[in-house]
Amino acid sequence: MAPRATMISAIMLCLFAATTVIAEDPYVYYTWNVSYGTISPLGVSQQAILINDQFPGPEINCSSNNNIVVNVFNNIDEPLLFTWHGIQLRKNSWQDGTPGTMCPIQPGTNYTYKFQVKDQIGSYFYYPTIGLQRIAGGIGGLRIFSRLLIPVPYPDPEDEYWFLIGDWYAKSHKALQQTLDNGDSLGMPDGVLINGQTARLDGRDKSLYTMKEGKTYKLRICNIGSKTSLNFRIQGHPMTLVETEGSHTVQNTYESLDVHVGQCFTVLITANQEPRDYVAVASTRFSTYFLDGKALISYEGSNKSASMFLPHAPITWFWSLNQFKTFRWNLTASAARPNPQGSYHYGQINITRTIKLVNSISADSGKLRYAINGVSHVDPETPLKLAEYYGVADKVFKYNIISDHPADYISKITVAPNVINATYRDFVEIIFENPTMSVQSYNLDGFSFFLVGMEAGRWSPDKRENYNLLDAVSRHTVQVFPNSWSAVLLTFDNCGMWNLRSENVENRYLGQQMYISILSPEKSNRDEYNLPVTQQICGIVKDMPVPPEQYH
Numbered sequence: 001m002a003p004r005a006t007m008i009s010a011i012m013l014c015l016f017a018a019t020t021v022i023a024e025d026p027y028v029y030y031t032w033n034v035s036y037g038t039i040s041p042l043g044v045s046q047q048a049i050l051i052n053d054q055f056p057g058p059e060i061n062c063s064s065n066n067n068i069v070v071n072v073f074n075n076i077d078e079p080l081l082f083t084w085h086g087i088q089l090r091k092n093s094w095q096d097g098t099p100g101t102m103c104p105i106q107p108g109t110n111y112t113y114k115f116q117v118k119d120q121i122g123s124y125f126y127y128p129t130i131g132l133q134r135i136a137g138g139i140g141g142l143r144i145f146s147r148l149l150i151p152v153p154y155p156d157p158e159d160e161y162w163f164l165i166g167d168w169y170a171k172s173h174k175a176l177q178q179t180l181d182n183g184d185s186l187g188m189p190d191g192v193l194i195n196g197q198t199a200r201l202d203g204r205d206k207s208l209y210t211m212k213e214g215k216t217y218k219l220r221i222c223n224i225g226s227k228t229s230l231n232f233r234i235q236g237h238p239m240t241l242v243e244t245e246g247s248h249t250v251q252n253t254y255e256s257l258d259v260h261v262g263q264c265f266t267v268l269i270t271a272n273q274e275p276r277d278y279v280a281v282a283s284t285r286f287s288t289y290f291l292d293g294k295a296l297i298s299y300e301g302s303n304k305s306a307s308m309f310l311p312h313a314p315i316t317w318f319w320s321l322n323q324f325k326t327f328r329w330n331l332t333a334s335a336a337r338p339n340p341q342g343s344y345h346y347g348q349i350n351i352t353r354t355i356k357l358v359n360s361i362s363a364d365s366g367k368l369r370y371a372i373n374g375v376s377h378v379d380p381e382t383p384l385k386l387a388e389y390y391g392v393a394d395k396v397f398k399y400n401i402i403s404d405h406p407a408d409y410i411s412k413i414t415v416a417p418n419v420i421n422a423t424y425r426d427f428v429e430i431i432f433e434n435p436t437m438s439v440q441s442y443n444l445d446g447f448s449f450f451l452v453g454m455e456a457g458r459w460s461p462d463k464r465e466n467y468n469l470l471d472a473v474s475r476h477t478v479q480v481f482p483n484s485w486s487a488v489l490l491t492f493d494n495c496g497m498w499n500l501r502s503e504n505v506e507n508r509y510l511g512q513q514m515y516i517s518i519l520s521p522e523k524s525n526r527d528e529y530n531l532p533v534t535q536q537i538c539g540i541v542k543d544m545p546v547p548p549e550q551y552h
């Protein structure tokens with residue numbers, strides 16, 4: 001069946017009166033039919049989640065400040081929500097697509113997301129958030145171009161290509177969810193895919209992309225997998241890093257890049273090698289298993305096959321740490337707005353709050369759980385944001401059951417909704433400490449943060465002396481190496497209920513996530529939009545009268 005994507009990109013002035021979208025900016029429309037389908041990327045037939053019959057899902061393509069409208073028809077047999085990974089949704093956590101902010105789209109029904117990609121550029125992706133659905137597909141790229149008048153710090157490439165890389169299980173998400181519900185771990189994945197497939201290098205692979213000799217191409221690389229950090233490289237083609245999760249970077253060149261789960265990089269490569277096929281490889285890092293995914297890139301007019309010598313991945317994690325230290329913000333490049341990125345001097349602002357978050361694992365009574373500061377999150381039936389808005393938060397969850405400064409060793413785990421509140425516009429430092437043996441990867445919705453430090457061992461206040469307070473990259477997903485810490489700085493300048501989560505699907509499903517609530521002190525809709533009139537209502541607030549306009 002032909003894809004049913006109806007994508008009309010049009011400038012529509014003042015058609016929508018909804019407060020959630022700003023009328024002057026152009027609109028981009030998508031219609032998604034989400035269904036199950038059978039795929040066999042690793043040679044075994046399995047059920048996957050398709051969007052308009054596609055796996056990976058269709059791309060969302062737009063420019064800074066566009067309004068995105070996605071009408072999602074749920075034709076699978078489970079409730080469904082999509083999150084827009086890295087999109088800040090200013091004042092609008094109503095559209096964040098996490099179980100703490102929205103009621104799920106029930107099977108057989110549709111819901112229309114409306115959000116603006118305000119002041120953002122770069123490579124992102126979207127994915128389903130309920131249960132383990134993400135492990136089965138429903139994921140696709142989201143790219144935001146700069147507005148025409150804003151200079152981009154590199155010449156226009158000839159074309160651009162997605163590399164959505166990720167580990168993959170050859171089982172349905174329901175079977176895998178059963179494993180976790182039984183108290184066990186998912187164990188190792190079965191392979192690594194690049195854009196939903198992997199080349200077999202048996203002479204019969206079709207090439208993924210074709211380049212013209214001498215031209216430069218932009219690659220958008222995201223690790224959309226479930227648990228494994230990957231190293232990405234292309235035979236004979238070093239990559240010039242130009243953007244990371246919304247920030248233009250200093251343009252260093254790399255033979256390979258470590259991409260942790262949930263992270264994205266935009267790079268340039270030039271087709272300046274002998275015309276033949278080349279292999280792009282994404283292989284596992286920091287794991288006890290070795291798996292790789294491959295894709296062929298060819299040169300136009302050539303049919304010479306690729307060399308069988310594949311470049312190796314680096315081995316130590318120090319290599320990865322050192323690579324991280326080379327990622328720098330380009331202070332003089334324009335951001336999504338016509339001002340230099342470095343005009344915001346984050347290093348000179350006083351920290352008003354330090355929040356230390358320590359992850360832990362427990363297997364009490366044989367059941368695996370993961371926690372942050374001793375609390376293993378569960379989603380209540382009533383979304384946290386709705387409970388708060390209707391004034392019945394106390395019936396659904398308690399704020400601040402974790403401390404900002406957890407004990408050195410966390411032995412006991414409490415299973416409960418994990419929500420903290422915070423003051424609007426506070427400038428905060430979040431320390432992620434990982435006392436376990438596996439790499440962690442965290443995303444915070446609603447914000448990007450300056451990733452200022454990362455070291456082995458435990459964090460202490462004197463570590464601040466080593467922070468990069470000048471040109472750290474502002475991004476949305478941070479890795480935390482085994483027995484190490486990472487530190488980020490950000491301003492809580494976006495009111496809403498925001499999910500902070502492990503990007504490792506197993507960890508998140510079993511509790512390694514939480515929410516941060518930031519309310520408008522003046523209850524002003526300059527700070528946060530009102531509940532959209534089209535919002536679905538569920539749980540204990542379902543039949544309650546809609547509160548009078550909370551914000552004015």
Ligand SMILES: *[C@@H]1O[C@H](CO)[C@@H](O)[C@H](O)[C@H]1NC(C)=O
Nearest residue numbers: 004033034035036053073075
């Ligand atoms: C959605 O996809 C399913 C499965 O391919 C199909 O049965 C159904 O008719 C589609 N619905 C629409 C509205 O296209």
Ligand SMILES: *[C@@H]1O[C@H](CO)[C@@H](O)[C@H](O)[C@H]1NC(C)=O
Nearest residue numbers: 009061062063064066144145
């Ligand atoms: C993607 O969006 C950009 C900017 O909005 C536009 O110039 C381009 O034509 C779009 N490409 C596709 C394939 O829709």
Ligand SMILES: *[C@@H]1O[C@H](CO)[C@@H](O)[C@H](O)[C@H]1NC(C)=O
Nearest residue numbers: 071072109110111112113534
């Ligand atoms: C469901 O889709 C129909 C048809 O496109 C649309 O008119 C309606 O607004 C959608 N409903 C929701 C809740 O988005």
Ligand SMILES: *[C@@H]1O[C@H](CO)[C@@H](O)[C@H](O)[C@H]1NC(C)=O
Nearest residue numbers: 152153249250251330332333
């Ligand atoms: C930073 O951006 C500026 C302005 O676009 C550009 O001229 C410069 O080459 C970039 N610097 C580096 C080191 O990438």
Ligand SMILES: *[C@@H]1O[C@H](CO)[C@@H](O)[C@H](O)[C@H]1NC(C)=O
Nearest residue numbers: 203276300301302303304305
């Ligand atoms: C491949 O290239 C060779 C040499 O240029 C040519 O003889 C042959 O027909 C080509 N094969 C295909 C399948 O294009």
Ligand SMILES: *[C@@H]1O[C@H](CO)[C@@H](O)[C@H](O)[C@H]1NC(C)=O
Nearest residue numbers: 345347348349350351352427
């Ligand atoms: C930051 O804190 C220092 C020391 O407490 C104080 O002297 C300074 O005025 C503060 N700066 C700002 C911008 O508040």
Ligand SMILES: *[C@@H]1O[C@H](CO)[C@@H](O)[C@H](O)[C@H]1NC(C)=O
Nearest residue numbers: 399400420421422423424519
């Ligand atoms: C956080 O919630 C508590 C309990 O509801 C409240 O007393 C406190 O004022 C809130 N703090 C902020 C910063 O909103």
